[in-house]
Amino acid sequence: MKHITKIYGTLKANDDVHLSLNKGEILAVIGENGAGKSTLMKILYGLEQPTEGEIWLDGELQHFRSPHDAMRKKIGMVQQHFMLLDPCTVAENIVYGNEPRRHKLFFDREKAVEITEQLCEKYGLHIDPRLLVKDCPVGLQQRVEILKVLYQNADIIIFDEPSAVLTPQEVAELLKTMKRLAEMGKSLIIITHKLQEVMEVADRVMVMRLGKYITEMDKSATNIEEMSFLMVGRHLVERKVEPQPTGARVLDVRDVVLAGSEGKNILDGFSIHVEAGEIVGIAGVSGNGQSELIQCITGLLPVDSGKIELDGKDITNKTVGEIRAAGCACVPEDRYHWGCARKATLAETAIMAHQYEPALSAHGLLNDRGIKAFTARLLQEYDVRNSGQSQKAGELSGGNIQKLIVAREVEQNSPLLIAAEPTRGLDIGAMEFIHGRLLDKRQKGDGVLLISSELTEIMTLSDRIYVIYNGKAVGEFTRASATEEKLGILMMGGKLDEKAV
Amino acid sequence: MKKQSDKAPGGAQQWFANAGKALRQPLVATVFGLLIGAVVILVCGQNPLLVYAEMFKKSFLEPYYLVSTLTRATPIIICAMATAIAWRAGYINIGVEGQMVTGTFVATICALYIPGPPILVAVLAWLIGMIAGALYALLPAVLNWKFGVTMVITTLMLNYVASYITSYFVTYPLKDTSGDGMALQTKQIAKALCLPRLSAKTTFNAGFIVAILVTLVMIFITRKTVFGYESKMGGYNPAFARYGGTRQTRVMVITMALSGGIASLAGCTEVFGLKYRYADSMLTSTSYAWTGLMAALIAGLDPVGMFVASLFLAGLQIGGSAIQRSMGIPLEISTIIQCCITLFVSVKLVFRFVRHKKVPAAPAAPVPQETAKGGQTQ
Numbered sequence: 007m008k009h010i011t012k013i014y015g016t017l018k019a020n021d022d023v024h025l026s027l028n029k030g031e032i033l034a035v036i037g038e039n040g041a042g043k044s045t046l047m048k049i050l051y052g053l054e055q056p057t058e059g060e061i062w063l064d065g066e067l068q069h070f071r072s073p074h075d076a077m078r079k080k081i082g083m084v085q086q087h088f089m090l091l092d093p094c095t096v097a098e099n100i101v102y103g104n105e106p107r108r109h110k111l112f113f114d115r116e117k118a119v120e121i122t123e124q125l126c127e128k129y130g131l132h133i134d135p136r137l138l139v140k141d142c143p144v145g146l147q148q149r150v151e152i153l154k155v156l157y158q159n160a161d162i163i164i165f166d167e168p169s170a171v172l173t174p175q176e177v178a179e180l181l182k183t184m185k186r187l188a189e190m191g192k193s194l195i196i197i198t199h200k201l202q203e204v205m206e207v208a209d210r211v212m213v214m215r216l217g218k219y220i221t222e223m224d225k226s227a228t229n230i231e232e233m234s235f236l237m238v239g240r241h242l243v244e245r246k247v248e249p250q251p252t253g254a255r256v257l258d259v260r261d262v263v264l265a266g267s268e269g270k271n272i273l274d275g276f277s278i279h280v281e282a283g284e285i286v287g288i289a290g291v292s293g294n295g296q297s298e299l300i301q302c303i304t305g306l307l308p309v310d311s312g313k314i315e316l317d318g319k320d321i322t323n324k325t326v327g328e329i330r331a332a333g334c335a336c337v338p339e340d341r342y343h344w345g346c347a348r349k350a351t352l353a354e355t356a357i358m359a360h361q362y363e364p365a366l367s368a369h370g371l372l373n374d375r376g377i378k379a380f381t382a383r384l385l386q387e388y389d390v391r392n393s394g395q396s397q398k399a400g401e402l403s404g405g406n407i408q409k410l411i412v413a414r415e416v417e418q419n420s421p422l423l424i425a426a427e428p429t430r431g432l433d434i435g436a437m438e439f440i441h442g443r444l445l446d447k448r449q450k451g452d453g454v455l456l457i458s459s460e461l462t463e464i465m466t467l468s469d470r471i472y473v474i475y476n477g478k479a480v481g482e483f484t485r486a487s488a489t490e491e492k493l494g495i496l497m498m499g500g501k502l503d504e505k506a507v
Numbered sequence: 508m509k510k511q512s513d514k515a516p517g518g519a520q521q522w523f524a525n526a527g528k529a530l531r532q533p534l535v536a537t538v539f540g541l542l543i544g545a546v547v548i549l550v551c552g553q554n555p556l557l558v559y560a561e562m563f564k565k566s567f568l569e570p571y572y573l574v575s576t577l578t579r580a581t582p583i584i585i586c587a588m589a590t591a592i593a594w595r596a597g598y599i600n601i602g603v604e605g606q607m608v609t610g611t612f613v614a615t616i617c618a619l620y621i622p623g624p625p626i627l628v629a630v631l632a633w634l635i636g637m638i639a640g641a642l643y644a645l646l647p648a649v650l651n652w653k654f655g656v657t658m659v660i661t662t663l664m665l666n667y668v669a670s671y672i673t674s675y676f677v678t679y680p681l682k683d684t685s686g687d688g689m690a691l692q693t694k695q696i697a698k699a700l701c702l703p704r705l706s707a708k709t710t711f712n713a714g715f716i717v718a719i720l721v722t723l724v725m726i727f728i729t730r731k732t733v734f735g736y737e738s739k740m741g742g743y744n745p746a747f748a749r750y751g752g753t754r755q756t757r758v759m760v761i762t763m764a765l766s767g768g769i770a771s772l773a774g775c776t777e778v779f780g781l782k783y784r785y786a787d788s789m790l791t792s793t794s795y796a797w798t799g800l801m802a803a804l805i806a807g808l809d810p811v812g813m814f815v816a817s818l819f820l821a822g823l824q825i826g827g828s829a830i831q832r833s834m835g836i837p838l839e840i841s842t843i844i845q846c847c848i849t850l851f852v853s854v855k856l857v858f859r860f861v862r863h864k865k866v867p868a869a870p871a872a873p874v875p876q877e878t879a880k881g882g883q884t885q
Contacts, residue, residue, distance in 0.1 A: 306749060327752035336750070344750040347743030354740065358751035361733050370733050 082160030348400025586799025602662025610640025610771020644767025
C-alpha cells in the first residue's frame with residue numbers, strides 16, 4: 007500500500023501511509039486508538055475507499071470497491087466482533103457464502119462437515135463441525151472465524167485486535183495458530199496494542215500515530231519500551247500502587263442467585279464484598295455472569311434470592327434511582343448500550359444521574375448555565391476532545407466518550423464505584439488516564455469494584471481479586487498471591503492444587 | 508475567558524451545521540413531493556407552475572384564504588404537538604385521533620349539560636375534556652406497562668373504539684332533534700362558551716392562539732424541564748435512561764397523559780371555535796390527527812418545525828380545494844403531495860438504518876476529533 011490517505015470530513019484518518027507485507031510473514035501494526043490502524047485495514051479489506059493512494063498486490067494495481075473484491079484477491083479479515091450465525095453449526099458457518107450444493111439447489115450438509123474436517127486437518131485447528139456456534143466458547147468461535155477465512159482461500163489474513171476477548175490460555179493457543187499459518191506460507195497482519203503479543207509472534211512491527219506512519223522495524227531490533235514510546239510519543243511511568251488500609255464494607259453481596267431461562271442459574275450463590283479504600287477486581291471470561299452481576303447490584307435486574315448491602319443499607323431489588331441515591335455509581339460495560347445515547351449532546355450525556363443536583367436544576371426546571379459550567383468542567387478535567395457541548399455523543403471517538411462517562415460516574419462522589427470494562431478497546435494513553443482516576447477514587451477512601459476481562463488491568467489495579475466462573479466466585483486472592491497462571495486456570499473452570507492457593 | 512471565546516465560533520459553527528443538517532431532509536423531501544405532484548398535474552393536462560402559483564396564492568397570499576389556512580392549521584398544529592411529545596420519548600402513540608375524539612366529545616357534553624357561569628363552565632369543560640383524553644391515552648400505557656402490549660397496536664385500535672362509541676352517542680341518546688333531525692350531531696353549545704372570532708367576516712378564531720400557546724408550552728417542556736430531558740433520553744436510548752436511574756414508568760405515564768390531553772385540545776378548538784357542536788366523524792373525516800402526524804414526521808419532532816410544517820400542510824389542503832373549484836384539478840392532488848413529502852422524509856429513517864447497519868464494523872471514528880482547525884500540521 008502506497009501513499010494511502012483517507013480523509014473523513016476535516017479529519018485525516020490516514021496521512022500518506024505505506025505498508026508492505028512479504029509472503030509468510032507476520033506484521034504487527036501497532037498504535038493508539040484513533041491512530042488509523044483500523045482505517046488502514048478497512049481500506050485494504052475494501053470496506054473503505056482511500057481518498058488518495060494505491061494498493062498493489064503481487065505487482066498489480068488493485069481497486070477494491072467492497073470486501074468481495076478483496077476476498078477474490080485472497081485477502082481475508084478476522085473481525086474483532088465475530089460475524090457468526092449463532093444458532094447454526096460450525097460447519098454451516100464456515101461454508102456460508104459459498105455453500106456446497108447437491109443438484110445445484112440443495113444445501114449439502116454432509117459435504118459441509120467434510121470440508122470443515124479437511125480444513126481442520128490441513129491447518130491443525132481442531133473443532134467439532136457439528137457443534138452449534140452459540141455453544142462454543144469465545145476462543146473456539148474465533149477459530150471458526152479463522153477457518154472461515156481459510157475456507158475462502160485467503161493468503162493474506164488480517165486480525166483485528168484478536169486477543170481482546172480471550173483468556174490467557176486461549177491467547178497462547180491463538181498465537182501458536184498464527185505462527186503455524188505463517189509457516190504454511192500465509193501472510194498475516196495483526197492490529198493490536200498488546201505489545202507482549204507482538205514480541206511473541208511478529209516478524210516485523212509497524213508503528214502508527216495520529217494517522218501517520220511513524221516507523222517500522224524488525225522485532226529482533228526492538229523492545230517493548232521502545233515500541234510503547236513510539237506509539238504514545240512519550241514515556242509511560244510504570245504504575246506503583248501503594249497498599250493502604252481499608253475501612254468498613256461499602257458493598258456486601260451475599261449468596262445472590264439469579265435464575266436463568268433454562269434451569270441453570272446465571273448467578274449461583276455469588277458472594278463478594280468491597281471495603282472502603284480498596285479496589286476489588288473480578289476476573290473472568292466474559293459471559294460467566296459478570297454483566298448480570300453488575301445489573302443486579304445497580305438494580306437493573308431483580309435477584310431471585312440473596313442479599314445486597316450498600317454502605318450498610320439493604321438495596322436488594324431496589325430501583326436504579328434508589329440505589330444510585332444510596333451511593334452507587336457505575337461505569338457500564340457497554341458504553342453505547344448503557345452509557346450514553348448516540349444522538350444526545352455531550353451536555354445531555356454529562357448530566358445523566360446528576361440532573362437533580364441543585365446546581366443543575368430546581369423544581370423540575372433545568373438550569374442551563376449550571377449545566378453548561380458542569381459539562382465544561384467535566385470535558386476539561388477529563389480531557390475529552392470535543393468540538394463543543396452540542397456535539398453528539400455518537401460523534402466522539404470511543405476513548406473520548408468513555409472518558410466522559412467515567413467523568414460523569416466518578417463525579418457522583420459515591421462511596422462505591424462499579425467500573426465494568428472501563429478501558430475496553432482504549433489506547434494506552436486513555437487507559438492510563440482512566441486507571442489514574444480509579445486509583446484517585448481509591449485514595450479518597452471509596453470502594454471500587456472493577457470488572458474486566460483484561461487480566462493485566464485487574465492485576466495492576468486490584469487490592470483483592472475474585473475469579474468468577476459459571477456464576478460463582480471460585481477464588482479470592484490478595485494482590486500478592488495472585489498470578490496470571492492461577493487466575494487463568496480458575497477462569498477456565500479448572501482447579502488449583504491445594505498448595506498453589 | 509480565553510477558552511470560552513475560543514470555543515464560541517466552534518459552537519456557532521456546530522449550531523449552523525446542525526441546523527443545516529436538520530433542514531436539508533425536509534426541504535429535499537418537499538421538493539420531491541412537489542415534483543411528483545407536478546407530474547400528476549401534467550397528466551391532468553395543466554401547467555404545474557401555474558397550478559402551484561395559484562395554490563400558493565389561494566392559501567397564503569389572499570387574506571380570506573390565509574385565515575382559512577390558519578383555521579385549518581390550528582388542530583393540525585396541536586395534533587402534531589400531541590404526537591411529538593409521545594414520540595420523542597419513544598412511545599409511538601398513533602392514537603392521537605381517538606384521544607382527540609374522546610376528549611372533545613366529553614368536553615362538548617360538559618359544555619352542554621353543566622350549569623353555571625359561562626367562563627367557568629367553558630374552563631371546566633376544556634379541563635374535563637383534557638382529563639378524558641389523558642385517561643384514554645393512559646389506557647394503552649397501562650396495558651403496555653402491566654402486560655407488555657405493544658402501544659402502536661393498542662393506540663391505533665383505540666381510535667376506532669373512540670370513533671364508534673361517540674357515533675353511538677350522537678346517533679341515539681345525545682342526538683340533536685331540534686332541527687330536521689337528520690344530522691348526527693349534538694345540540695349547539697351556548698354562544699357564551701365559544702371562543703371569540705379574531706376577524707369579523709371569517710371563521711378565524713382564538714383557537715389559533717391556543718395552538719401558539721401549546722407550541723410555546725411544548726418548547727418549554729422539551730428544552731427547559733427535567734421531565735423533558737428524561738423523556739428525550741428515554742426516546743434516544745431507553746437502556747441509557749434506565750441505567751441513569753430515571754423513573755421510566757412515571758415518565759411514560761406523564762408523557763402519554765400529556766399527549767392525550769393536548770390531543771383533546773385540538774378537537775376542542777374545532778368544536779368551541781368553529782362548529783359549536785360535536786358532529787359525527789367531524790374530527791376523523793378531516794384527518795387532522797394524521798396530518799399532524801405527518802407534520803411531526805416532516806419536522807423531525809421539532810416544535811417550531813412542526814408549527815411551520817402544519818401551516819404548510821394546511822395551506823396545501825386549502826390551496827388544493829381552491830384549485831379544484833377554479834381549475835378543475837382534483838383535490839386529491841394535495842393529498843398526493845402531502846403523502847409523497849412524508850414518504851420522502853421517512854426515507855431518511857431507512858438511510859439511517861442502512862448506515863447504522865454498516866457502521867458496527869467500525870464503532871468509532873478512527874481519529875479523535877480535533878476542533879475545526881483545517882488541516883493538520885506535518
